[in-house]
Amino acid sequence: MAQGYLAMVLHTHLPFVRHPEHDQFLEEDWLYEAITETYIPLINVFDGLINDGVEFRITMSLTPTLIAMLTDPLLQHRYVRHINKLIELAEKEVERTRNQPEFRPLAEMYRDMFRNARYVFEEKYGQNLVSAFKKFQDLGKMEIITCGATHGFLPLMVNRNAVRAQIAVAVDQHTRHLGRPPKGIWLPECGYYEGLDELLKEHGIRFFFTDSHGIYHAAPRPKYGVFAPVFCRSGVAAFGRDVESSKQVWSSKEGYPGDFNYREFYRDVGFDLDYEYIKPYLHPDGVRVNLGIKYFKITGKTNHKDPYIRHWALERAAEHAGNFLFNRERQVEWLAGIIRDRKPVIVAPYDAELYGHWWFEGPDWLNFLFRKIAYDQQTVKLTTPTEYLAEYPRCQVVRPSQSSWGYKGYAEFWLNGSNDWIYRHLHKAADRMTELARSFPNADGVLRRALNQAARELLLAQSSDWAFIMKTGSHVEYAVKRTQDHVLRFTRLYDDIKGNRIDERWLGDIEYADNIFPHIDYSVYA
Amino acid sequence: MANSSLQLKTVAELKAMAKKKKITVPAGSTKTDLIGLLSKSNGAKPAKTAAKAKVKAAKSAKPAASKAKTAPAKKAVKKKAAAAKPAARRAKPVLEAPLKAAAAKEPQRRVKIPATEPLAEQEQVSVAKFFTGSPEFAALETGASLPGEYGEERIIMLPRDPEYAFAYWEIPQERIDRERALLGHDSRLCVRVYDITGVHFDGSNATAYFDQDVYEHVGSWYFNLQRPGRSFCADIGLRTSDGRFLVLARSNAMSMPSGEVSDVLDEEWMSIEEDFVKLYGIPGWIAGGQSAQSQQVQELLRLRRLMDISSASLSGRSRKQGR
Numbered sequence: 046m047a048q049g050y051l052a053m054v055l056h057t058h059l060p061f062v063r064h065p066e067h068d069q070f071l072e073e074d075w076l077y078e079a080i081t082e083t084y085i086p087l088i089n090v091f092d093g094l095i096n097d098g099v100e101f102r103i104t105m106s107l108t109p110t111l112i113a114m115l116t117d118p119l120l121q122h123r124y125v126r127h128i129n130k131l132i133e134l135a136e137k138e139v140e141r142t143r144n145q146p147e148f149r150p151l152a153e154m155y156r157d158m159f160r161n162a163r164y165v166f167e168e169k170y171g172q173n174l175v176s177a178f179k180k181f182q183d184l185g186k187m188e189i190i191t192c193g194a195t196h197g198f199l200p201l202m203v204n205r206n207a208v209r210a211q212i213a214v215a216v217d218q219h220t221r222h223l224g225r226p227p228k229g230i231w232l233p234e235c236g237y238y239e240g241l242d243e244l245l246k247e248h249g250i251r252f253f254f255t256d257s258h259g260i261y262h263a264a265p266r267p268k269y270g271v272f273a274p275v276f277c278r279s280g281v282a283a284f285g286r287d288v289e290s291s292k293q294v295w296s297s298k299e300g301y302p303g304d305f306n307y308r309e310f311y312r313d314v315g316f317d318l319d320y321e322y323i324k325p326y327l328h329p330d331g332v333r334v335n336l337g338i339k340y341f342k343i344t345g346k347t348n349h350k351d352p353y354i355r356h357w358a359l360e361r362a363a364e365h366a367g368n369f370l371f372n373r374e375r376q377v378e379w380l381a382g383i384i385r386d387r388k389p390v391i392v393a394p395y396d397a398e399l400y401g402h403w404w405f406e407g408p409d410w411l412n413f414l415f416r417k418i419a420y421d422q423q424t425v426k427l428t429t430p431t432e433y434l435a436e437y438p439r440c441q442v443v444r445p446s447q448s449s450w451g452y453k454g455y456a457e458f459w460l461n462g463s464n465d466w467i468y469r470h471l472h473k474a475a476d477r478m479t480e481l482a483r484s485f486p487n488a489d490g491v492l493r494r495a496l497n498q499a500a501r502e503l504l505l506a507q508s509s510d511w512a513f514i515m516k517t518g519s520h521v522e523y524a525v526k527r528t529q530d531h532v533l534r535f536t537r538l539y540d541d542i543k544g545n546r547i548d549e550r551w552l553g554d555i556e557y558a559d560n561i562f563p564h565i566d567y568s569v570y571a
Numbered sequence: 572m573a574n575s576s577l578q579l580k581t582v583a584e585l586k587a588m589a590k591k592k593k594i595t596v597p598a599g600s601t602k603t604d605l606i607g608l609l610s611k612s613n614g615a616k617p618a619k620t621a622a623k624a625k626v627k628a629a630k631s632a633k634p635a636a637s638k639a640k641t642a643p644a645k646k647a648v649k650k651k652a653a654a655a656k657p658a659a660r661r662a663k664p665v666l667e668a669p670l671k672a673a674a675a676k677e678p679q680r681r682v683k684i685p686a687t688e689p690l691a692e693q694e695q696v697s698v699a700k701f702f703t704g705s706p707e708f709a710a711l712e713t714g715a716s717l718p719g720e721y722g723e724e725r726i727i728m729l730p731r732d733p734e735y736a737f738a739y740w741e742i743p744q745e746r747i748d749r750e751r752a753l754l755g756h757d758s759r760l761c762v763r764v765y766d767i768t769g770v771h772f773d774g775s776n777a778t779a780y781f782d783q784d785v786y787e788h789v790g791s792w793y794f795n796l797q798r799p800g801r802s803f804c805a806d807i808g809l810r811t812s813d814g815r816f817l818v819l820a821r822s823n824a825m826s827m828p829s830g831e832v833s834d835v836l837d838e839e840w841m842s843i844e845e846d847f848v849k850l851y852g853i854p855g856w857i858a859g860g861q862s863a864q865s866q867q868v869q870e871l872l873r874l875r876r877l878m879d880i881s882s883a884s885l886s887g888r889s890r891k892q893g894r
Binding site: 059071072074075078079200201203238239261262263264265266268276280295296300310313315316333334335396398399402403434438439440441442446447448450451452453454455456457458460461465466468469470472473510513514517519520529532533 | 691692693694695696697698699700701702703704715716717721727729730731732733735737739741791823826827828829830831832833834835836837838839840841842843
């Protein structure tokens with residue numbers, strides 16, 4: 046009989062990037078790469094576990110922006126185009142490397158991986174990967190939770206209706222695509238502040254996650270730390286992140302992904318190969334980009350890189366899975382000696398894109414881990430928050446602390462000299478949206494369309510990703526432009542609506558471009 | 572500038588100088604403090620005690636990068652790779668691949684290393700999510716820009732972390748001029764920050780406050796409050812030479828994160844069993860009871876789950892066939 050639980054949580058998110066006005070658009074690659082390297086490999090792992098009858102539980106957030114992109118016909122079509130080109134390149138690579146025994150098997154691996162991705166995407170799941178995750182949900186293996194509608198960082202939003210809209214729109218869209226309302230939420234960047242739980246409760250959400258210090262700094266002091274959920278006064282539960290299990294996977298120094306046998310992320314044929322040869326697979330402007338075929342392993346701390354050897358890497362992934370499980374068993378045994386009236390739960394959340402995209406062997410590691418948990422031991426059992434709360438509905442009542450899981454634990458990553466200028470505009474737009482929603486209740490026709498589009502533009506401007514990118518320094522221009530464009534579109538709609546002069550053709554254009562949340566109802570801002 | 576000439580200046584002038592030099596002045600600094608800060612800055616680098624210093628740290632990394640740009644291309648790549656080392660999990664290798672042949676007619680655009688200062692592991696992963704290897708597409712068309720001001724009276728406070736809060740404000744210049752004509756032209760624009768912990772703030776009942784002179788009618792400031800867990804509110808207004816204060820706008824109330832483990836050890840426990848039972852659609856007759864019947868509830872939950880599974884997988888199958 047298990048002495049404690051492990052709740053693995055994968056936060057799956059990309060901002061809404063869709064540019065029908067361009068035939069190809071660099072930033073759309075974020076989605077295509079994540080599909081090929083993370084989403085499909087993870088789906089394959091879960092399908093494999095189910096086919097083999099391996100019992101498992103996992104929690105995944107699918108953010109509303111990601112759901113919107115994964116179910117968008119234009120992006121689906123473009124992904125097929127993208128993967129077809131990659132397959133063509135990989136086939137050429139198999140041919141080119143025929144006399145290079147160290148690279149040939151790798152070229153074949155990529156060719157097979159891309160062919161499999163196309164099969165899973167097109168044939169198995171009819172171009173709609175959300176249906177794959179829904180299947181795992183309906184089989185009872187996966188708890189799917191939601192997130193802020195566009196991943197807006199809620200503690201910096203000020204306008205309560207703007208926060209409410211992030212939640213309401215998310216819950217509505219989630220329910221439409223997954224067939225049931227979400228019971229939990231991954232707060233964008235784990236950004237929590239006191240009182241947010243009340244809004245979650247309004248929308249039927251029963252639990253959220255915080256970083257460790259969100260619980261450790263709660264008042265009164267939580268008796269069981271992060272190893273049992275707590276309730277806010279509203280009755281909404283908070284699960285805190287476990288530091289130890291986090292580090293082992295996230296950290297480059299103490300963690301697994303930095304192992305020298307694993308694949309090197311920064312070494313890509315998009316940069317390594319002869320320009321004329323690779324050019325047809327780059328974007329039309331001919332600038333080198335990552336293409337996703339990477340032949341080298343991390344090797345060491347220098348720039349010298351040796352060819353990647355797949356079976357060595359897989360062996361390491363298996364060892365690392367064993368190590369992770371061993372540590373969780375010891376952790377659970379230790380906790381069970383302290384926590385007497387319930388089984389402890391270890392909450393281990395990660396960005397889903399860590400698995401496969403950043404850490405190429407991540408999905409294999411997860412696969413080994415889940416199989417080992419099922420067959421190699423009896424101390425630790427996988428669970429989901431809902432299952433845990435059903436077993437232990439009685440929790441301590443505390444006030445979790447304002448916190449995020451970002452750098453330094455609070456809001457600084459999204460509020461610093463590189464990006465603090467955006468809040469003036471975001472707050473103004475949010476207040477104006479509230480004003481519009483109150484001035485025009487029950488609008489219909491073109492006015493209703495304009496009001497709904499204004500809400501979409503505001504939401505899109507609020508994505509925390511833009512502030513994040515401004516801070517990190519790559520694709521800054523794009524992030525700035527996205528923020529500006531959406532605020533400007535919002536502002537023009539605001540002026541047009543107030544001046545009773547809506548330009549229907551222009552409205553049609555931006556409805557087509559920013560087509561997220563077709564069922565949005567602006568009155569959520571009233 | 573010699574200390575003696577600094578001594579001649581007024582506090583306001585010193586503050587203005589500090590601002591020009593991008594030295595952030597901690598709230599409540601005396602003239603001596605200011606002179607100290609300014610004379611130090613004449614030496615090597617600005618003092619890093621104050622709020623904005625940290626923020627600026629990110630920027631200070633940039634000059635180095637731009638210097639690299641002027642160096643020969645190959646060197647620049649190497650330099651950048653080296654610069655990336657602390658930031659990136661693995662250094663981006665220079666392009667010396669055995670596979671690589673010389674590239675002709677290739678559009679050269681520099682690859683920006685995705686971080687200007689060391690990042691925590693987690694941020695590295697997110698950076699990788701957005702890392703395409705290429706900086707951007709061709710320069711995006713620049714259209715209209717956002718307004719510099721909205722023509723309103725407004726101040727907003729945001730908590731950055733347990734110590735620091737950020738405030739931005741906007742007051743139309745005409746309003747300031749108009750009020751100054753009435754209050755006296757030497758009245759100063761300032762942000763008054765109130766500690767309103769535990770009170771229902773009415774403008775006069777704050778437990779403490781301090782003033783920070785500001786110089787722009789549209790501006791922002793990082794306040795080093797150093798009072799974790801407490802609540803604040805700010806006014807922007809004009810302070811006259813005789814100490815009167817005219818409020819031009821009042822901010823939202825804001826609470827700082829506590830940043831520490833609570834001393835309060837009281838325990839209160841709550842059960843939301845009934846809510847969960849509702850959540851699973853379990854009939855009231857069985858949910859009514861307490862833990863004595865939890866066995867029954869568990870059993871029902873199990874059944875319920877089984878029902879969910881079978882109905883869901885059925886509908887899943889039919890949808891598949893429909894395709």
